[in-house]
Amino acid sequence: MKIDTARFGEIDVNEERLMTLANGIPGLEHFTTYFLLPADDKDESPFYFLQSAEESGLCFFLADPFSFYPNYEVNLDDSTLDQLDIKDPEHALVLSILTVQGSLQEATMNLKAPLVFNTVARTGKQMVLKQEYGIKEPLLKQVVAQEGE
Template sequence: MKIETKYAGEMEVNEKNIITFQQGIPSFEDEKEFILLPFSEEPSPFYILQSVQTAGLAFVVMTPFSFFPDYELKLSDSTVEHLEIEQEEEVATFVVLTLKETLEESTANLRGPIIINGSKQKGKQIVLNESDYHTKHPLVTVAVSGQKGDE
């Protein structure tokens, strides 16, 4: 199946890889089908969550654990049921990025992760209301003060 993408133009994708968001994504409720594409040809924690319907709708996402190894979330029973999750291994977690000119200025939305059941190709963006996470966590923290560089 051919789709038009925001960043790579027209591409051939396998229909089996289409992820269905039954309720859409907040603010994009009419967009139900997305595909996860690599951000680049090099191995990377970054991906593009591309709408199958709308070429101009694509989110840069990443696995949060690369930058935030202590990131934790608990899925509600309704989310587990909605995504038909049977085993923890089926679950992939992504967060949406807001890219700025530099990585240091870019942020991750840790409050609204995207959960995907890779076995069933079902996805959902959830909101972690009872957490200390924010919608704009810096990707790169300032280096610890007192470190000396090469002299």
């Protein structure tokens, strides 16, 4: 299936790569179909793009939060596991939305409300964690700490 995107032009996407976020993303609830694009061709980068299949201009820049915050914890309750039909933790993918204004060194990551995907069932949900994480945590925490010294 061909999908027109503002960022990448026309992309041929296998329907098996489409993800459904039944409730959408808060503020954008009416857009529920997306696909993940790794930021590099080798799938070695912690960065992804989440492109809407319904709105060409709707694309989120995401990152694997564990690559930048090794002690980050996401505890999925039974309701979320059931809703996403996650039976095996290996099928769960957790990504955080990035905000980049200027350079990547200044980017922030939303650790409070990650996106959780079932990579087998191709479902997803943005959830708000009970843990005390911020919505604008520095992506490159070590760089920010070194600059402050």
